[in-house]
Amino acid sequence: MTEIRIPASREYSVWIRRGLLDRAGERVAAVTGARRAALVGDERVLSLHGARAKASLEAAGLETAVCSFPGGEQGKTLETYGAVMNFLAERRLERTDVLVALGGGVTGDLGGFAAATYQRGMRLAQIPTTLLAAVDSSVGGKTGVDLAWGKNLCGCFYQPDLVLCDPEVLTTLPPEVFRDGCAEVIKYGLLGSEEFFHSLESTPVESQLETVIARCVAMKRDIVAEDEFDLGRRQLLNLGHTVGHAVEARSRYSVSHGCAVSIGMAVVARGAAAMGICSGDTAEAVVRLLRRYGLPTETAYSGRELYEAALSDKKIRGGKLHLVVPEAIGRCRVMTMEPEKLRDWLEAGGVKWM
Numbered sequence: 625m626t627e628i629r630i631p632a633s634r635e636y637s638v639w640i641r642r643g644l645l646d647r648a649g650e651r652v653a654a655v656t657g658a659r660r661a662a663l664v665g666d667e668r669v670l671s672l673h674g675a676r677a678k679a680s681l682e683a684a685g686l687e688t689a690v691c692s693f694p695g696g697e698q699g700k701t702l703e704t705y706g707a708v709m710n711f712l713a714e715r716r717l718e719r720t721d722v723l724v725a726l727g728g729g730v731t732g733d734l735g736g737f738a739a740a741t742y743q744r745g746m747r748l749a750q751i752p753t754t755l756l757a758a759v760d761s762s763v764g765g766k767t768g769v770d771l772a773w774g775k776n777l778c779g780c781f782y783q784p785d786l787v788l789c790d791p792e793v794l795t796t797l798p799p800e801v802f803r804d805g806c807a808e809v810i811k812y813g814l815l816g817s818e819e820f821f822h823s824l825e826s827t828p829v830e831s832q833l834e835t836v837i838a839r840c841v842a843m844k845r846d847i848v849a850e851d852e853f854d855l856g857r858r859q860l861l862n863l864g865h866t867v868g869h870a871v872e873a874r875s876r877y878s879v880s881h882g883c884a885v886s887i888g889m890a891v892v893a894r895g896a897a898a899m900g901i902c903s904g905d906t907a908e909a910v911v912r913l914l915r916r917y918g919l920p921t922e923t924a925y926s927g928r929e930l931y932e933a934a935l936s937d938k939k940i941r942g943g944k945l946h947l948v949v950p951e952a953i954g955r956c957r958v959m960t961m962e963p964e965k966l967r968d969w970l971e972a973g974g975v976k977w978m
């Protein structure tokens with residue numbers, strides 16, 4: 625079993641092991657001391673893995689109620705949040721009881737936000753079931769839901785009591801959802817470790833899941849530890865996301881997050897090479913690895929369309945743009961620039977203006 629200790633305003637551990645789902649109850653009971661659990665998940669995940677999770681919680685003496693919601697990003701709303709809150713209240717759960725979020729990033733964000741706000745904060749266990757949730761969203765304490773005005777606009781920072789990650793659970797993922805997670809994994813390699821990046825070239829993610837998750841969680845821990853509340857260094861995690869978000873928004877979210885981030889990484893890598901910030905070999909290695917995982921590295925949108933989509937983002941418009949740029953494999957820097965400069969970066973990155 626791998627244990628990674630996360631030093632945040634509330635310290636907690638991420639445990640990673642095959643078959644851990646069947647032992648989840650023991651850990652949740654031991655760490656939280658809870659008497660009752662609300663097992664929260666989307667319908668699909670609960671139909672695949674809910675029974676095992678529930679049996680494990682009950683075997684550890686936790687009285688368990690199951691709260692399901694329709695899956696997908698469209699489930700990450702105030703309405704679903706309200707339904708989860710009412711579910712907790714109706715069953716008279718207490719602050720000392722635990723909410724177990726079993727699922728991908730949607731469940732983690734929604735369940736985390738419900739746990740953070742129910743009676744001003746109840747115990748929280750995250751059990752990520754997508755690669756993205758395992759390597760990214762279950763760690764770091766960001767929780768929340770979407771508003772009609774934009775993604776993640778309503779939320780707060782709330783650290784879980786524990787995170788339990790069972791790589792076997794990821795084997796039921798549809799290939800395209802798994803592939804999306806691979807884009808984030810490659811992001812960690814490009815950000816923080818040349819050796820890890822090369823290991824992704826020689827050994828597929830699916831054949832080294834436990835190691836991959838542990839490496840990514842440790843890298844996220846190190847970045848978040850210096851900037852829990854996202855005021856500086858945490859921006860590094862946005863590698864590929866500035867252009868990626870523009871692609872996602874322009875496609876009205878028909879391009880998945882992982883595919884959009886992949887395009888975003890390829891564009892900044894090519895742009896950095898064209899501007900002499902990294903070598904041409906570095907950019908080529910990035911594009912090659914993304915393609916090896918079946919991820920896209922080109923976009924059909926014009927530079928103009930992406931530029932307009934990026935500048936309609938309230939976080940960018942009117943302020944400075946923080947673009948994360950590779951210097952070499954395993955090393956990136958945050959460049960602060962006028963938002964208008966994005967146009968040059970798109971063009972240098974091979975996206976035609978018109």
Ligand SMILES: NC(=O)c1ccc[n+]([C@@H]2O[C@H](COP(=O)([O-])OP(=O)(O)OC[C@H]3O[C@@H](n4cnc5c(N)ncnc54)[C@H](O)[C@@H]3O)[C@@H](O)[C@H]2O)c1
Binds near residue numbers: 669729
């Ligand atoms: N909190 C953070 O720091 C953070 C970081 C990155 C992303 N996010 C959020 O994460 C969300 C995306 O997460 P996601 O990609 O995991 O999406 P998701 O939770 O919607 O899961 C994707 C799909 O996979 C299905 N699924 C999940 N686990 C499965 C399994 N083991 N087997 C079969 N199917 C399974 C789900 O039912 C869903 O249809 C976004 O809302 C994003 O904003 C949060």
Ligand SMILES: [Zn+2]
Binds near residue numbers: 865881885
């Ligand atoms: Zn992402």
